Amino acid sequence: MTPSTASSTSASPVPLAFGDLQGCRKPFEQLLAKAAPPAGTPLWFAGDLINRGPESLATLRDVIALGKRAVPVLGNHDLHLLSVSAGIRKSKKGDTIDEILAAPDAADLIEWVRHRPLAHFDDGMLMVHAGVLPQWDLTLTLELADELQRALRAPNWKETLAGLYGNEPNRWKNNLKGIDRLRVTCSALTRMRFCDTDGTMDFSSSGTLASAPAGCMPWFDVPSRKTADLTVVFGHWAALGLLLRDNLVGLDSGCVWGQKLSAVRLTKNPAERTLTQVDCDACGVPRGGN
Numbered sequence: 001m002t003p004s005t006a007s008s009t010s011a012s013p014v015p016l017a018f019g020d021l022q023g024c025r026k027p028f029e030q031l032l033a034k035a036a037p038p039a040g041t042p043l044w045f046a047g048d049l050i051n052r053g054p055e056s057l058a059t060l061r062d063v064i065a066l067g068k069r070a071v072p073v074l075g076n077h078d079l080h081l082l083s084v085s086a087g088i089r090k091s092k093k094g095d096t097i098d099e100i101l102a103a104p105d106a107a108d109l110i111e112w113v114r115h116r117p118l119a120h121f122d123d124g125m126l127m128v129h130a131g132v133l134p135q136w137d138l139t140l141t142l143e144l145a146d147e148l149q150r151a152l153r154a155p156n157w158k159e160t161l162a163g164l165y166g167n168e169p170n171r172w173k174n175n176l177k178g179i180d181r182l183r184v185t186c187s188a189l190t191r192m193r194f195c196d197t198d199g200t201m202d203f204s205s206s207g208t209l210a211s212a213p214a215g216c217m218p219w220f221d222v223p224s225r226k227t228a229d230l231t232v233v234f235g236h237w238a239a240l241g242l243l244l245r246d247n248l249v250g251l252d253s254g255c256v257w258g259q260k261l262s263a264v265r266l267t268k269n270p271a272e273r274t275l276t277q278v279d280c281d282a283c284g285v286p287r288g289g290n
Contacts, residue, residue: 017044019251023053024283046235047075047129075129119145127233134222258284
């Protein structure tokens with residue numbers, strides 16, 4: 001467990017967690033003003049700070065300007081930015097990352113993104129972008145997230161990043177090593193929605209719960225999930241929408257698709273958590289998957 005993935009203090013200020021911003025700067029500004037968190041409140045971001053929305057560069061700068069108050073984890077769109085910057089992948093139709101790549105300080109911006117964690121844990125709450133395999137407990141989740149983030153911060157990070165794409169292996173095994181181990185970690189933490197009871201991930205659907213592939217269910221509904229004793233905070237799943245349970249806070253309420261941007265005050269007592277939302281009509285883009 002490292003400082004980038006965990007905090008040992010038990011008297012931390014109550015954080016305010018935001019769903020996927022995806023370059024929707026104006027709704028973010030409105031939501032931050034509406035929620036009005038006290039000075040010093042940690043601001044958690046469930047990944048996908050950028051891409052698809054109209055102001056990716058400005059949104060990224062805003063979050064960076066928050067300094068240590070900002071606690072974002074890496075999402076699949078953030079990794080896509082790194083991949084395009086490294087020449088591993090090409091921009092897709094609908095991407096809005098070119099302005100970041102063309103910025104005079106692009107190298108510094110990429111460096112900042114590259115050094116964000118894949119998971120963050122504090123005071124009984126675990127935040128990741130997409131999900132946690134049901135077979136992983138907290139210790140293993142943080143260990144695997146730390147392995148991946150150290151690999152992405154290493155001098156050969158481009159080689160690692162190039163090896164993270166692909167759907168196989170799609171199931172965790174304790175004897176996985178090398179790039180296969182890192183790829184499963186990345187797939188779970190940044191892409192997963194559905195899996196079966198054995199933790200085999202299925203990436204064929206990004207839709208609602210009704211679109212679950214045969215034999216699969218949402219990762220968080222697998223019986224005996226080993227992180228069920230924690231509050232898991234996540235984003236990524238716009239079609240799922242806002243999900244608030246005692247031990248689950250799903251925050252992607254589809255802002256970039258013209259729906260809402262959500263923030264939740266993450267008190268330990270679920271009954272005391274407060275939700276703040278703003279409409280995102282001005283940020284709506286044609287639906288194209290995330």
